Amino acid sequence: MTFSIPFDNSYATLPDRFYTRTAPTPVANPGLITVNEALARDLDIDPQALASPEGLQVLAGNAVPQGADPLAQVYAGQQFGNWVPQLGDGRAILLGEVLDNKGKRRDLQLKGAGLTPYSRGGDGRAWLGPVLREYIVSEAMHALGIPTTRALAAVTTGETVVRETLHPGAILTRVASSHIRVGTFQYFAARADTEALQALTGQVIARHYPEAEHALDMLDSVIAAQARLVAQWMGVGFIHGVMNTDNTHIAGETIDYGPCAFMDGYHPDTVFSSIDRNGRYAYGRQPQIAVWNLAQLATALLPLIDDDQDRAVQKATMSVHRFPDLYRAAWQDVFRAKLGLQSAVPGDADLIEAMLAWMAAEKADFTNTFRDLCADREPRVATCHEDWQDLWQRRRARDFAAPDRQQALMRLSNPAVIPRNHRVEKVIHAALSDDCAPFFRLISVLRNPFDLASADADFALPPRPQEVVHQTFCGT
Numbered sequence: 001m002t003f004s005i006p007f008d009n010s011y012a013t014l015p016d017r018f019y020t021r022t023a024p025t026p027v028a029n030p031g032l033i034t035v036n037e038a039l040a041r042d043l044d045i046d047p048q049a050l051a052s053p054e055g056l057q058v059l060a061g062n063a064v065p066q067g068a069d070p071l072a073q074v075y076a077g078q079q080f081g082n083w084v085p086q087l088g089d090g091r092a093i094l095l096g097e098v099l100d101n102k103g104k105r106r107d108l109q110l111k112g113a114g115l116t117p118y119s120r121g122g123d124g125r126a127w128l129g130p131v132l133r134e135y136i137v138s139e140a141m142h143a144l145g146i147p148t149t150r151a152l153a154a155v156t157t158g159e160t161v162v163r164e165t166l167h168p169g170a171i172l173t174r175v176a177s178s179h180i181r182v183g184t185f186q187y188f189a190a191r192a193d194t195e196a197l198q199a200l201t202g203q204v205i206a207r208h209y210p211e212a213e214h215a216l217d218m219l220d221s222v223i224a225a226q227a228r229l230v231a232q233w234m235g236v237g238f239i240h241g242v243m244n245t246d247n248t249h250i251a252g253e254t255i256d257y258g259p260c261a262f263m264d265g266y267h268p269d270t271v272f273s274s275i276d277r278n279g280r281y282a283y284g285r286q287p288q289i290a291v292w293n294l295a296q297l298a299t300a301l302l303p304l305i306d307d308d309q310d311r312a313v314q315k316a317t318m319s320v321h322r323f324p325d326l327y328r329a330a331w332q333d334v335f336r337a338k339l340g341l342q343s344a345v346p347g348d349a350d351l352i353e354a355m356l357a358w359m360a361a362e363k364a365d366f367t368n369t370f371r372d373l374c375a376d377r378e379p380r381v382a383t384c385h386e387d388w389q390d391l392w393q394r395r396r397a398r399d400f401a402a403p404d405r406q407q408a409l410m411r412l413s414n415p416a417v418i419p420r421n422h423r424v425e426k427v428i429h430a431a432l433s434d435d436c437a438p439f440f441r442l443i444s445v446l447r448n449p450f451d452l453a454s455a456d457a458d459f460a461l462p463p464r465p466q467e468v469v470h471q472t473f474c475g476t
């Protein structure tokens with residue numbers, strides 16, 4: 001079996017100032033952790049070839065396959081609200097693009113592949129913990145039906161990475177519909193490079209929004225995609241943790257699994273990231289932050305929206321102001337389904353808010369409280385508030401869906417299992433002692449989050465007090 005990837009690169013056709021051609025830096029002694037077979041097949045890549053010694057050399061950055069055109073993308077962004085005029089792929093290298101078996105264009109990127117011109121003070125590397133974390137959580141998001149970058153493979157490098165202490169190095173192969181961010185637009189806008197903004201808009205429309213006719217249409221589509229995405233995060237208790245504009249994906253995929261986490265006990269002020277000291281990116285603030293990020297995109301696009309600056313501002317403002325309604329509608333859709341409701345009735349938002357209010361007061365487990373709503377055949381692990389139960393039962397009786405349809409909808413909308421922090425930490429801990437079995441078990445359970453086998457029931461349990469994870473780290 002010879003190893004080949006049918007590359008079809010488009011980002012590399014953009015002008016030079018969009019990137020720097022950079023090859024991955026070879027590593028000492030590559031070792032395969034895993035190849036995502038189902039995803040490889042979706043990409044028309046032979047999973048066996050990818051896992052072969054030849055494939056491993058490519059996944060580790062020791063060999064550049066034919067047709068690849070490795071490059072590091074440049075971008076800018078606001079990090080925690082502070083403008084950084086130049087960021088970029090500091091440790092990620094885009095190998096190239098492939099068309100998947102549905103004809104969709106996908107980027108293949110090696111994360112942790114060595115220094116690039118954008119590495120700033122960093123070493124261009126990643127270590128095993130964050131690589132496994134991203135693999136687990138991004139694949140779990142996909143199984144939950146939430147748009148996300150994916151993980152095609154994880155390998156070890158045989159080298160040591162220095163952080164607070166020494167760690168084994170690793171590389172993740174990330175797959176995404178593109179790696180274009182709000183910050184990519186900001187980079188060129190800050191340089192008043194309208195030509196580049198136009199070229200980038202052309203590429204984004206071609207790749208993500210073919211129905212869009214101009215920059216304003218594209219902006220509207222990005223706003224709609226982000227509204228849906230954040231509503232979906234809220235529906236599973238997901239906290240992104242670093243919603244900077246350089247981590248805001250132009251097609252509305254979840255990207256950058258640094259300090260992200262799923263909540264156990266519900267409270268809207270929940271924050272995990274060790275660097276988010278003011279709670280800027282707390283669970284309940286995510287919709288506000290999304291609209292702030294989208295306003296930055298709108299600002300960057302002004303020169304393309306109208307030659308008259310006032311008119312451009314007016315149009316862009318109108319678009320951004322649509323976000324709250326779009327988000328609210330998407331959020332209600334997500335939570336109505338979680339309550340088994342198929343029709344929309346005035347007062348639904350109050351019913352949902354009332355539930356979240358008592359959950360917050362009781363710090364009820366987010367995942368299990370919702371899952372228990374459909375627990376006619378499963379043992380209940382959380383308790384439900386009685387007055388609220390009453391309201392909900394009355395509302396259900398008014399829904400046009402019959403009770404069995406409501407049950408079915410709830411089963412598909414309330415996962416039984418999510419990648420709980422304490423589980424992820426245990427998996428990483430074991431892998432650091434060369435035991436990858438817990439990692440494989442966890443990714444296998446998370447592949448079917450709505451359908452937990454009884455043998456795997458302990459994966460639905462919240463952490464015991466001594467297991468609770470209070471903080472997550474960027475892990476760079």
Ligand code: AMP
Pocket residue numbers: 087088089090091092118119120121122123124125126242246247256258474476
């Ligand atoms: P992040 O917080 O992961 O979004 O990263 C912010 C910026 O820092 C991005 O431009 C990254 O590419 C860069 N970066 C993060 N970690 C490293 C590293 N170990 N070496 C070089 N650049 C890095």
Ligand code: MG
Pocket residue numbers: 246247256
């Ligand atoms: Mg990032």
